[in-house]
Amino acid sequence: MAYEEDENEPYTRWQGFRIGQLGLCISLFLTFAVAILGFSINLLIQPTYEISTCFAKIFFFFSLVCGLLSVLFGSVACVTRLSDFRKTAKVVRHRSDPNMKSEVDQLREDYKRLGQWTWKLFKWQLVAFGSQAFGLVLTLSVTYWHRLT
Numbered sequence: 081m082a083y084e085e086d087e088n089e090p091y092t093r094w095q096g097f098r099i100g101q102l103g104l105c106i107s108l109f110l111t112f113a114v115a116i117l118g119f120s121i122n123l124l125i126q127p128t129y130e131i132s133t134c135f136a137k138i139f140f141f142f143s144l145v146c147g148l149l150s151v152l153f154g155s156v157a158c159v160t161r162l163s164d165f166r167k168t169a170k171v172v173r174h175r176s177d178p179n180m181k182s183e184v185d186q187l188r189e190d191y192k193r194l195g196q197w198t199w200k201l202f203k204w205q206l207v208a209f210g211s212q213a214f215g216l217v218l219t220l221s222v223t224y225w226h227r228l229t
Contacts, residue, residue: 102161102198102199102202103158103161105202106154106157106158106161106202106205107154107158109150109154109205109206109209110150110151110154110155110158110205112209112213113147113150113151113154113205113208113209113212114151116143116147116212116213116216117144117147117148117151117212119216120140120143120144120147120216123140130223130224131219131223132223133222133223135218135222136218136219136222136223139215139216139218139219139222140215140216140219142211142215143211143212143213143214143215143216143218143219144212146208146209146211146212146215147208147209147212149204149208149212150205150208150209150212153201153202153204153205154201154202154205156201157197157198157201157202157205160194160197160198160201161194161198163194164191164194164195164198167187167190167191167194168187168191170184170187171187171188171191
């Protein structure tokens, strides 16, 4: 039995790293999305509003919507991760109790589903963030192109 535990130890260690990195990545892109939203809102409240062409306004609106979606997806991903951890902890606590077998099986299904949702939300968050950043770059390019040429 001790040999099997030693054999699984590297997997357990790397699984812990993977879990920690997922949370770090969700938080990192959530921070980036909020920062870009803050920058965009700052552009809106300036006394001289430089974004005046139709294309720039469309790209800017697209960037704002994608930024809000990125923040939403990242926030929901954080909540699903917390729920996943909570259910996993209950499984670990009650897995050896024969009276709790059906509840433990249900909790296992729940945390597997929550883990899948977390990954889906993280991927959606990345797509929304990339679209947000791309929309803002297009906005700034259209608006300030004359200064570069």
